[in-house]
Amino acid sequence: xxxxxxxxxxxxxxxxxxxxxxxxxxxxxxxxxxxxxxxxxxxxxxxxxxxxxxxxxxxxxxxxxxxxxxxxxxxxxxxxxxxxxxxxxxxxxxxxxxxxxxxxxxxxxxxxxxxxxxxxxxxxxxxxxxxxxxxxxxxxxxxxxxxxxxxxxxxxxxxxxxxxxxxxxxxxxxxxxxxxxxxxxxxxxxxxxxxxxxxxxxxxxxxxxxxxxxxxxxxxxxxxxxxxxxxxxxxxxxxxxxxxxxxxxxxxxxxxxxxxxxxxxxxxxxxxxxxxxxxxxxxxxxxxxxxxxxxxxxxxxxxxxxxxxxxxxxxxxxxxxxxxxxxxxxxxxxxxxxxxxxxxxxxxxxxxxxxxxxxxxxxxxxxxxxxxxxxxxxxxxxxxxxxxxxxxxxxxxxxxxxxxxxxxxxxxxxxxxxxxxxxxxxxxxxxxxxxxxxxxxxxx
Amino acid sequence: xxxxxxxxxxxxxxxxxxxxxxxxxxxxxxxxxxxxxxxxxxxxxxxxxxxxxxxxxxxxxxxxxxxxxxxxxxxxxxxxxxxxxxxxxxxxxxxxxxxxxxxxxxxxxxxxxxxxxxxxxxxxxxxxxxxxxxxxxxxxxxxxxxxxxxxxxxxxxxxxxxxxxxxxxxxxxxxxxxxxxxxxxxxxxxxxxxxxxxxxxxxxxxxxxxxxxxxxxxxxxxxxxxxxxxxxxxxxxxxxxxxxxxxxxxxxxxxxxxxxxxxxxxxxxxxxxxxxxxxxxxxxxxxxxxxxxxxxxxxxxxxxxxxxxxxxxxxxxxxxxxxxxxxxxxxxxxxxxxxxxxxxxxxxxxxxxxxxxxxxxxxxxxxxxxxxxxxxxxxxxxxxxxxxxxxxxxxxxxxxxxxxxxxxxxxxxxxxxxxxxxxxxxxxxxxxxxx
Numbered sequence: 001x002x003x004x005x006x007x008x009x010x011x012x013x014x015x016x017x018x019x020x021x022x023x024x025x026x027x028x029x030x031x032x033x034x035x036x037x038x039x040x041x042x043x044x045x046x047x048x049x050x051x052x053x054x055x056x057x058x059x060x061x062x063x064x065x066x067x068x069x070x071x072x073x074x075x076x077x078x079x080x081x082x083x084x085x086x087x088x089x090x091x092x093x094x095x096x097x098x099x100x101x102x103x104x105x106x107x108x109x110x111x112x113x114x115x116x117x118x119x120x121x122x123x124x125x126x127x128x129x130x131x132x133x134x135x136x137x138x139x140x141x142x143x144x145x146x147x148x149x150x151x152x153x154x155x156x157x158x159x160x161x162x163x164x165x166x167x168x169x170x171x172x173x174x175x176x177x178x179x180x181x182x183x184x185x186x187x188x189x190x191x192x193x194x195x196x197x198x199x200x201x202x203x204x205x206x207x208x209x210x211x212x213x214x215x216x217x218x219x220x221x222x223x224x225x226x227x228x229x230x231x232x233x234x235x236x237x238x239x240x241x242x243x244x245x246x247x248x249x250x251x252x253x254x255x256x257x258x259x260x261x262x263x264x265x266x267x268x269x270x271x272x273x274x275x276x277x278x279x280x281x282x283x284x285x286x287x288x289x290x291x292x293x294x295x296x297x298x299x300x301x302x303x304x305x306x307x308x309x310x311x312x313x314x315x316x317x318x319x320x321x322x323x324x325x326x327x328x329x330x331x332x333x334x335x336x337x338x339x340x341x342x343x344x345x346x347x348x349x350x351x352x353x354x355x356x357x358x359x360x361x362x363x364x365x366x367x368x369x370x371x372x373x374x375x376x377x378x379x380x381x382x383x384x385x386x387x388x389x390x391x392x393x394x395x396x397x398x399x400x401x402x403x404x405x406x407x408x409x410x411x412x413x414x415x416x417x418x419x420x421x422x423x424x425x426x427x428x429x430x431x432x433x434x435x436x437x438x439x440x441x442x443x444x
Numbered sequence: 445x446x447x448x449x450x451x452x453x454x455x456x457x458x459x460x461x462x463x464x465x466x467x468x469x470x471x472x473x474x475x476x477x478x479x480x481x482x483x484x485x486x487x488x489x490x491x492x493x494x495x496x497x498x499x500x501x502x503x504x505x506x507x508x509x510x511x512x513x514x515x516x517x518x519x520x521x522x523x524x525x526x527x528x529x530x531x532x533x534x535x536x537x538x539x540x541x542x543x544x545x546x547x548x549x550x551x552x553x554x555x556x557x558x559x560x561x562x563x564x565x566x567x568x569x570x571x572x573x574x575x576x577x578x579x580x581x582x583x584x585x586x587x588x589x590x591x592x593x594x595x596x597x598x599x600x601x602x603x604x605x606x607x608x609x610x611x612x613x614x615x616x617x618x619x620x621x622x623x624x625x626x627x628x629x630x631x632x633x634x635x636x637x638x639x640x641x642x643x644x645x646x647x648x649x650x651x652x653x654x655x656x657x658x659x660x661x662x663x664x665x666x667x668x669x670x671x672x673x674x675x676x677x678x679x680x681x682x683x684x685x686x687x688x689x690x691x692x693x694x695x696x697x698x699x700x701x702x703x704x705x706x707x708x709x710x711x712x713x714x715x716x717x718x719x720x721x722x723x724x725x726x727x728x729x730x731x732x733x734x735x736x737x738x739x740x741x742x743x744x745x746x747x748x749x750x751x752x753x754x755x756x757x758x759x760x761x762x763x764x765x766x767x768x769x770x771x772x773x774x775x776x777x778x779x780x781x782x783x784x785x786x787x788x789x790x791x792x793x794x795x796x797x798x799x800x801x802x803x804x805x806x807x808x809x810x811x812x813x814x815x816x817x818x819x820x821x822x823x824x825x826x827x828x829x830x831x832x833x834x835x836x837x838x839x840x841x842x843x844x845x846x847x848x849x850x851x852x853x854x855x856x857x858x859x860x861x862x863x864x865x866x867x868x869x870x871x872x873x874x875x876x877x878x879x
Contacts, residue, residue, distance in 0.1 A: 112839075119521045119616050136842065141505050141617025145514050213708060274727030274816060275707040284708075336507075336516040402611050405841050413819035420727070432819060439636040440822060 065148060067343035073100045075347070076124040078107040084363040092350055098343050107330075111137060118142045118337045125338040126348050128176060131164035131329045135402040138167045144334040144341060146171045149349045156354070161369040163241065164329035164397035173331025174352035175369035177360065180327035181225065181296040182391040183312045184303065189291040193312030197265070200292070200315050204268035207291060218281040219294035221273035221419060223411040224326055224398070226262075231324030231396055232317045233258035237407055242399035245441060250411065251430035259414070259430065261318060263422045273416040297367060297388055304384075311387030313394065327395035329369060361385075367392070406440040448554030455550035459543060462550025466557060470566035475546050482539040490532045496520070497529020500607070505616040522620035526603065530596055604848035611842035627849050637846075640822040640833075645853070647733070648829045652801040655740045660794055662741055663748025664786055668778065671756045682753070689746035697810040700739050701726070729816050729826040736827055740807050744797070748790070755789040756782070795865045799858045803831045830854050 077085040082104050089100035103124060105113065111133040117123035119142075129137065137143050146153055150171050154162055157175045165173025185193050189207070194200045204216035219225045230236065234254025239247030249255060269276075282299065284290035286306045294314065303309045314323035332348040334341065350356070357368035358376055367388055368374055379385055398404070414433040418424055447466070455462030459479025463472030501520030508517050553563055564572065573581065605627055609620045631637050670681045688696065703709045704725035712722035725735045759782065767777050808814060814828035814836070823841055824833045830850055838847035 115614070119524065136611065136614065139612050139617060140614035141507065141516065144516065145507070147509075147514050148512050210707075271707050272724060272727045274724075275705050277705070279702060280705060280708050336505075337518075341513070341515060402842070405611070409817065409823055410819060413817040416817055417819060429819075436636065436819060436822075439634075443630065443634055443636065443822075 065342055065346060067096055067098045067346055068340045071098045071340040071343035073098060073126060073340060073343055073347055074124040075100055075102050076105040076110050076113075076127040077102055078110075078128070079104055081128075081360070081364050081366070084360050087363075088351055088356055088359070091356075092347055095350070096343070096346060098340075098347070100347065114142050114335060115140060118335055121337055121339075123335050123337065125335055125340060125344040126332055126351070127335065128330055129173075129333050131173065131331065131400050132398045132404065133400075134165070134167050134172060134333070135400045135404075137333070138170075138172060139402065142336055143172050144336045144338070144345070146174055146334075146345075146348075148345055149174070152349075153352075156371060157352075157369050158371055158374065158392075160327060160392065160395060160397055161329045161331070164327070164400060165331045167400060173329075173333055174348040175329055175331045176352055176357065177330050177366035178327060178369045178392055179297050179330075179367060180325045180388060180392050180395045181219075181294050181314075182325070182388050183314050184285065184293040184295050184299070185310050185312065186285065186288060186291055187308040187310050189288065193310060194292075194315050196316045196320070197261075197318065201265070201268055203291070208268060210270060212289070213284060214289050215271075215284070215291070216268055217292040217294070218269065218276055218284070218290055220278055220281070221276060221412070221416050223408045223415065225294060226411060226415040227326040227396070228314055228317075228323040229258035229262045230255050232321050233261070237399055237411075238401070238403070242396070242404075243401060245401070245403045248434050248437060250407075250414075250437070251427065251434045255430060256426050259418050259426045262415075263418060263424075263426070266419065266422045273419045297365065297385075300365060300384060309384065311384045313387060313391040322394040325391055325395045326398045327392055329397055330366075331369075403441060406437050410436040410440075446554065447557045448551050451550035451554035452547050455547045456543075459546045462547070462554070466550060466553045466563060468553065468563060468566065468569075471549075471569060475549075478542065479546065482542065486536065486539065490536060493525075493528045493532035494536075496525035497533065499525075500621060501525055501615075501619045504619050519616060520619065521616040522607075523609065523615050526607075526620075527596075527600060530600055530603075531592070534591060534596065601848055601851055604844055605852055607845055609844045610846060614842070623845075627845050631846065631849055636822045639820065640824050641850075643818075643821065644824050644828055644830055644833050647827070648802060648831075648857075651733075651737070651804075651829060652798055654737055655744065655801045655804065656794065656798045658737060658741050659744030660748050660790075660797065662745040664752045664783075664790075666745065667749045667752035667756060668782060668786075671753070685749060686746050688742050689750075693743055693806050694810060696743065697739060697807060700742070701811055704735050726812060727816055729818070732812055732816055732827050736807055736811050739811050740801075740804065743807065748793075748797075751790050751793060752786055755786045758789075759785050792866065795862055798865075799862045802829070802858055802861075803854065804829070805831050805835070808832045809835070830857075 075085060075089065082102060085102045089102055093099050105124075105127075107128065107130070110127045111129055114123050114127060114137060134143065146165070153171065153174060158178065161175040161178055162171065165171060165175055183193055190203060194203060200217055207216050208214060230250070235252055235256075235258055236242070236249035236254075238245050239249060281290060281293055281295075282302055285293040285303060288307055300309075300311075314325060316322060332351050334344045334348055338344045352370075354368075354370045354373045357366075357370050357373045358378065360366045361368055361373070361378065365385075367385060368379065373379065374389060379389065399407075410433045413436075414429055418426060418429055451462035451465050453462070454465050455475075458476070459482075460472040460474070460476030463469075463475055466472075500522040503519040505519035505521075506517055507514050557563060606622055606624060607620050608623045608626070609615075612618070613620060631641055666685060669675065670678055670685075675681070703711055706712055706722065706724045706727055709725070711725065715722045723731055726732050763781050764777055767781055772780065808827055808829050809832050812825070812827045814825035814832050816826050818824065818826050821828075823836050823843075828836070831854060834847045834850045834854070837843040837850070
């Protein structure tokens with residue numbers, strides 16, 4: 001029988017239907033999960049808000065906190081700390097009987113991954129965040145407050161660390177380590193660390209040889225390193241400890257004074273800001289051409305074996321005031337989507353205690369945030385770490401409100417352009433910087 | 445009433461009924477199963493998801509304190525609802541297509557019965573399918589994959605441009621809302637945004653034109669040069685010039701970044717050794733632009749060169765001989781024979797390169813990261829292209845909705861240029877060069 005047109009048509013539609021069947025099974029699976037998020041949840045006036053609506057009225061703080069039965073935790077940890085974290089996880093399991101899985105995740109990615117993986121229930125229960133990322137996470141409701149151990153944390157950790165792990169007046173973090181930049185110096189080129197910028201200038205006048213790439217001091221021109229020229233002179237970014245965005249202090253008298261002072265330093269570092277990159281200054285410092293380098297603890301390993309390294313607090317300003325640096329605080333945080341909120345709290349608290357902070361210092365060099373750990377002889381007698389610790393006393397935590405994002409780029413632009421062009425009017429430039437920041441805040 | 449109308453009507457009411465009516469039991473059963481599964485999902489889940497796509501959630505998640513312990517009460521996550529809603533929409537489209545096909549099938553078989561022709565058994569239908577419509581079956585899987593893995597994310601990112609999804613409105617603690625063309629209006633009316641947008645857009649276009657022209661001309665010239673009969677060691681030159689293409693972009697760009705350093709880079713050291721001033725390669729806005737174009741030439745020229753080599757070897761010798769007989773010199777031969785042939789063959793590539801250069805993320809991001817900084821711009825520097833600006837907005841500033849607006853602009857740019865110029869090329873019109 002010869003194939004008629006009809007049977008061909010039939011076959012076409014039948015096969016199309018079958019392929020669609022395929023497609024439908026795929027989509028049915030695809031849209032079938034995530035049910036829990038699609039259904040509108042309990043209305044706002046559910047039992048939770050009504051007094052007595054909850055199951056038990058005993059105050060959990062008065063009892064010994066116990067991890068949920070069958071709890072298993074996952075922790076995200078950056079590569080350099082995975083080894084330490086694995087030991088800590090084993091200790092925790094010994095003590096509480098809760099197994100902890102350590103997953104490697106770069107420090108800078110944890111915040112962004114939490115935003116997507118948290119609500120999908122794929123994120124770790126406990127993670128580490130630098131304090132300037134917590135604003136985003138808190139606003140999105142991704143972190144549980146440090147409520148049960150609040151008093152204990154506040155009494156055992158450095159004030160700056162507490163301030164940094166707090167957002168909108170609520171403490172979220174369990175401080176882990178602190179960092180700030182200080183003055184690295186090469187003892188073979190300059191035996192004593194200069195106490196003031198005047199001493200730095202005096203040394204530079206004898207040492208600088210730009211033709212041979214010999215310079216006295218270098219720092220990077222990004223907003224992070226600009227703070228000594230702001231905070232030390234009475235300037236600030238936002239008012240009320242960087243929380244009041246109505247009050248921008250980047251064009252007040254103090255900042256103008258500080259940046260004018262910055263311009264006066266061009267003589268000892270006659271380079272364009274864009275040429276001083278991290279790579280360049282690291283190499284020069286390693287080669288023993290650069291005498292002083294403003295850098296942070298993350299670079300210690302780069303220099304320790306190459307040169308005779310010393311670390312001191314930043315040089316004092318022209319009126320003898322201490323130079324104020326920006327500091328960063330890393331803390332443990334609990335993911336609000338965790339299935340085991342109590343076990344997670346216990347773990348974050350356990351991980352941030354004095355002994356574990358010291359262990360972390362021994363294994364990775366992370367500077368502790370705990371007051372007692374900071375007084376331990378290992379820290380106190382370490383010439384390099386104590387330099388950071390002294391500088392940390394005169395530091396301000398980087399703002400953690402997310403409005404800081406409006407600041408970094410314009411601040412860097414001002415920092416760079418004022419440096420590159422010492423003839424530029426400081427006040428006018430800073431006014432412009434502030435209006436850029438203002439415009440950005442208004443556009444949100 | 446004809447059997448075809450009856451069957452079609454029955455199938456329209458419930459998939460598979462018409463097939464039963466046509467006495468195609470197994471086929472009917474398959475249709476009935478798929479149909480009922482589809483209808484079940486539409487009634488049970490899909491409507492909720494689609495509503496979610498419209499409302500984008502009603503209750504954000506929130507924290508509740510019980511005694512000392514704070515816990516989170518989960519709410520709606522606008523972004524997840526958007527994705528689920530889109531998926532449902534696509535599933536619904538698929539189901540509609542299935543439903544229509546099942547009606548059509550019933551109608552066709554019914555019509556055959558009206559003509560008293562024998563109907564196919566299930567086995568026959570299957571065999572038919574395997575023979576006649578093998579292509580549809582094979583393509584079905586990639587088609588579904590494309591819809592869900594390519595089209596869906598595209599639509600999703602376009603939709604973001606019409607929401608207020610940007611810091612501080614971050615789900616799940618906040619609900620995202622539809623704002624229509626609000627972001628586009630902001631982009632054009634707010635001074636900081638519009639001046640940045642205008643500046644970055646202009647530079648992007650200038651960059652795309654210059655980058656494409658330089659790499660193309662450079663590549664063709666070098667190829668023609670090496671192709672000259674008088675040039676010796678052709679293979680050696682070719683190999684040497686392909687090396688830049690063989691080294692991964694990322695490495696050569698990061699190396700160049702250090703080479704062009706104003707103070708410490710080797711390039712300026714040589715220039716200074718000659719007693720000259722040296723150029724602020726990466727720190728002066730104008731020179732930074734020149735530098736990225738130079739770096740791009742290093743990476744892009746070999747590609748065009750390889751293409752041009754291929755074309756040059758296909759040009760018939762006798763055309764040159766004919767030109768010589770007519771008294772053409774070397775330049776004329778190049779202008780009247782070589783160049784048109786090369787252009788004709790490589791025109792489509794030229795367009796692809798132009799479109800690619802609009803989005804050449806690597807060169808800018810690795811070489812300058814958009815610097816030198818421009819204090820008048822909103823999160824962008826002098827050398828930022830639209831695409832690197834988008835990256836900064838989304839990843840560093842959480843301005844997802846604005847990033848998405850820029851994404852749409854980039855798409856429109858690339859699409860218009862590509863379509864417009866492609867349709868003007870001779871290769872599209874399928875004219876032959878050598879008639």
